[in-house]
Amino acid sequence: MLRLSWLISIGISLLGVIVIEHFFTLKADDISTTSGNLGAVGITLVIPFIVLSLLTTFRYFTELSRHAHDRILRNCFIIGGIALLIAFIYFAIDYKNDIYTSLGGTEKESHSSIYGFPKLNEYTNKIYLNFYTFAAIHTLTAIIGGLYGIFKRIKQVENSEH
Numbered sequence: 001m002l003r004l005s006w007l008i009s010i011g012i013s014l015l016g017v018i019v020i021e022h023f024f025t026l027k028a029d030d031i032s033t034t035s036g037n038l039g040a041v042g043i044t045l046v047i048p049f050i051v052l053s054l055l056t057t058f059r060y061f062t063e064l065s066r067h068a069h070d071r072i073l074r075n076c077f078i079i080g081g082i083a084l085l086i087a088f089i090y091f092a093i094d095y096k097n098d099i100y101t102s103l104g105g106t107e108k109e110s111h112s113s114i115y116g117f118p119k120l121n122e123y124t125n126k127i128y129l130n131f132y133t134f135a136a137i138h139t140l141t142a143i144i145g146g147l148y149g150i151f152k153r154i155k156q157v158e159n160s161e162h
Contacts, residue, residue: 002056002060005056006057009053010053010057010138013046013053013134014131016042017050018131020039020046020125024039025122025123025124025126039120039122039129046129050134054138058141061146062146062149062152063149064149065146065150078150081139084139085143088133088135089136092136095132099127100127
């Protein structure tokens with residue numbers, strides 16, 4: 001049941017992130033017709049689902065690692081998770097650089113098309129809320145949950161031996 005709730009929460013929050021990334025973010029050649037960031041409304045609505053999916057991810061991987069008996073397999077999953085986290089961070093940084101390049105620079109550069117805008121605006125929503133950042137945050141949460149489950153299990157084993 002925990003796996004099913006984890007998959008459902010991941011799916012709902014990922015869908016929300018993808019909707020914000022594609023429908024609430026303007027492309028570099030689009031002109032904003034609003035006086036604010038409509039993506040902020042979407043972000044506000046999606047944040048509770050993201051927090052719920054992060055909590056469910058933590059709990060799922062805590063239980064998964066706590067009940068795993070093979071020590072080598074647990075260590076391989078932690079190492080694989082760290083490698084996956086590094087890959088997602090690399091892709092998120094590359095994605096951010098591509099977006100800033102298409103916009104002509106950051107909001108602090110005078111030749112940029114977003115000069116003077118706030119850091120989170122209708123052109124940069126997808127820098128902060130995209131698949132790569134979503135996956136990196138959930139991978140980090142899974143690693144932390146896995147490590148917590150391992151140490152919780154070790155402590156329980158030590159307490160039962162005394």
